Amino acid sequence: MKLRRSNAYAMCILGMAIAFGAGARAQKKQKLPKPVPMDSGVQMERDRTTGDLVFRHPKSGGATTETQGNTPAVLRVRVNLVEVGCNVFAPDGTAVRGIPRSDFQIFQDGVEQNLAHFDASIQGASIALIIDASPSVLPDTDAMKAAGAQLIANLSPADQVAVVEFAEHTFLLLPFSRNRELLQKAIARVDVRSLFSQAIGSNIYRSVYLAAEELFPGHTGRKAIILLTDGQDSGLGLNLDGEGVWLRPGDPPNRMTLEDVVRTLSSQGIEVYAISTQNRPSIMTPEWLAAHQGDSLVTPDALTLGIPAYTDFLAELVRRAGGHLYFMNERRTVANAYREIIQNLSAQYTLGYYPPRTNQPGWHSLRVEVRGRGPVRVVHRLTFYESTELH
Numbered sequence: 394m395k396l397r398r399s400n401a402y403a404m405c406i407l408g409m410a411i412a413f414g415a416g417a418r419a420q421k422k423q424k425l426p427k428p429v430p431m432d433s434g435v436q437m438e439r440d441r442t443t444g445d446l447v448f449r450h451p452k453s454g455g456a457t458t459e460t461q462g463n464t465p466a467v468l469r470v471r472v473n474l475v476e477v478g479c480n481v482f483a484p485d486g487t488a489v490r491g492i493p494r495s496d497f498q499i500f501q502d503g504v505e506q507n508l509a510h511f512d513a514s515i516q517g518a519s520i521a522l523i524i525d526a527s528p529s530v531l532p533d534t535d536a537m538k539a540a541g542a543q544l545i546a547n548l549s550p551a552d553q554v555a556v557v558e559f560a561e562h563t564f565l566l567l568p569f570s571r572n573r574e575l576l577q578k579a580i581a582r583v584d585v586r587s588l589f590s591q592a593i594g595s596n597i598y599r600s601v602y603l604a605a606e607e608l609f610p611g612h613t614g615r616k617a618i619i620l621l622t623d624g625q626d627s628g629l630g631l632n633l634d635g636e637g638v639w640l641r642p643g644d645p646p647n648r649m650t651l652e653d654v655v656r657t658l659s660s661q662g663i664e665v666y667a668i669s670t671q672n673r674p675s676i677m678t679p680e681w682l683a684a685h686q687g688d689s690l691v692t693p694d695a696l697t698l699g700i701p702a703y704t705d706f707l708a709e710l711v712r713r714a715g716g717h718l719y720f721m722n723e724r725r726t727v728a729n730a731y732r733e734i735i736q737n738l739s740a741q742y743t744l745g746y747y748p749p750r751t752n753q754p755g756w757h758s759l760r761v762e763v764r765g766r767g768p769v770r771v772v773h774r775l776t777f778y779e780s781t782e783l784h
Contacts, residue, residue: 425578428564431557431603432596439646443754445780446653448606474510474745475501476662478615478715479761479773480737488740489769499744500760501777510745517551518615518738519569521604525622525670526585527560527595533670533721534585537621540668540721541580544619544731545573549739555608558583561594563603569612596628598710601665602654609661615738616663617716623670624703631706633693638706651706655713659756659778664716666734667707673720674700677708686712687775715774754779 434451477499481489494511522541530537545554553569556579567579601618609616629637629651638651658665676698690712695705711718717737719730744761761773 423572423575425567425575425582428558428566428582431563431565431607432599433562435603437647437649439640441646443780444640445656445754446647446649448602448657450607473747475748475777476510476613476743476745477759477761477773477777478662478664478741478743479771480741481763481766482770482772484768484770488736489766490740492742492763492766496764496766497742497744498762498764499746500762501746501748501757503758503760504749506746506748508744509747510743512614512743512745516614517549517553517571518617519553519555519609519612520548520616520738521555521557521608521618522580523557523559523600523604523618523620523622524580524583525560525595525597525620526558526583527625528585528593529595529625530623530670531585533623534583536721537670538580538583540621540731541583542577544734545576545580547731547735549735552738555604556580556583557600557604557608559596559600560585561596563596563600565608569608594627595622595625597622597624597626598651598654599628599649601710602649602657605654605657605661605663609663614743615741616661617734617738618658618663618665619734620665620667620707621670621721622667622707624667624701624707626703626706631702633691633695633702633705635691638691638709651710655710656778656780658714659774659776660780662774662777663714664774665711665714666716666719666730667711668719668721668730669704669707670721671701671704672722674698674704676700677704677718682708682712682718713776748779 436449438447438449439445440447481492483489490513492513494508497508497511499506499508522544524537524541526534541556548554550571553571554576555569556566556576558564558566566582567575570576597620601620604618629649631637631651635641640646640648640650640652677700690705690709695702708718717733748757756776756778758776759774761771763769763771
């Protein structure tokens with residue numbers, strides 16, 4: 394009897410070993426999925442009442458703003474939880490951890506809100522790595538891919554990352570994944586030359602918009618886009634007089650603007666960490682950017698300050714959405730940038746509240762304060778956009 398039991402036990406262990414080995418081999422054999430075009434068939438329509446740009450993916454059936462099938466569409470204001478990520482720094486710049494929920498206060502438009510959600514855990518972040526593959530970045534493509542690979546190597550195992558490349562069109566190379574081997578393969582697949590057959594172009598801001606709309610819905614907690622680009626966008630027709638930045642009289646109603654991109658990022662609480670392949674303008678120091686955090690950078694005066702327009706628009710995107718702007722050509726900046734990004738994401742507090750039912754979609758100011766901690770510096774996005782959606 395004992396012999397039979399021993400044989401049965403040995404067979405069980407052998408079976409488990411075989412299954413484990415097969416599972417390990419299957420994991421090693423995982424292949425990248427085929428690139429998925431993210432802008433194929435996408436339609437965007439602007440609501441005449443609110444001015445919001447409504448994103449329509451082919452999967453939704455392509456209903457218009459007037460009807461959805463044979464049922465009239467109804468506009469309602471989103472009253473979802475507003476999540477605000479914030480970092481708290483001591484005077485020496487080190488992150489302050491371990492602050493309890495009771496020490497935080499959050500204000501919308503100057504009015505304190507009830508804190509409905511608080512997260513100080515080290516749960517993983519959801520990060521979309523968006524890499525420019527347009528012809529203008531050809532000299533920098535190897536450095537950009539190396540930078541992306543370095544980022545993946547330094548992230549927490551709990552972080553999940555999606556990889557996107559863009560030129561004229563936008564392609565999802567890998568949806569959110571924690572498999573570091575697949576992520577490295579996805580970055581290695583980015584190939585500027587392979588996209589030369591497309592119409593020549595660089596749709597930076599449309600790609601950021603598509604990533605926000607297609608990848609992040611349903612994700613909670615810390616959310617970020619890391620954008621590797623030279624900043625030279627050809628899609629929105631941007632200029633420092635405001636064209637392409639805001640919708641202006643005479644513009645086609647469905648024209649996408651930078652404002653639409655920022656609204657989408659803000660309504661979903663997605664920060665943007667942009668790493669530019671260009672040189673940092675001498676005036677655009679971190680201190681200068683911090684001093685102008687509350688001011689629009691879109692002004693013709695930017696040129697007189699020695700700031701190229703394409704760099705100015707990247708800085709404006711980051712200023713509005715929250716995050717930071719780095720420059721890849723600075724010595725040690727990439728390593729320092731990733732260290733800072735990872736520190737910010739890992740030491741970030743996530744606060745959440747339900748906004749008042751004002752039925753007034755639009756921009757609202759945010760302020761976070763920490764009580765009883767002395768002269769700490771609290772960093773968070775300054776606004777959020779309460780948008781509308783169709784049902």
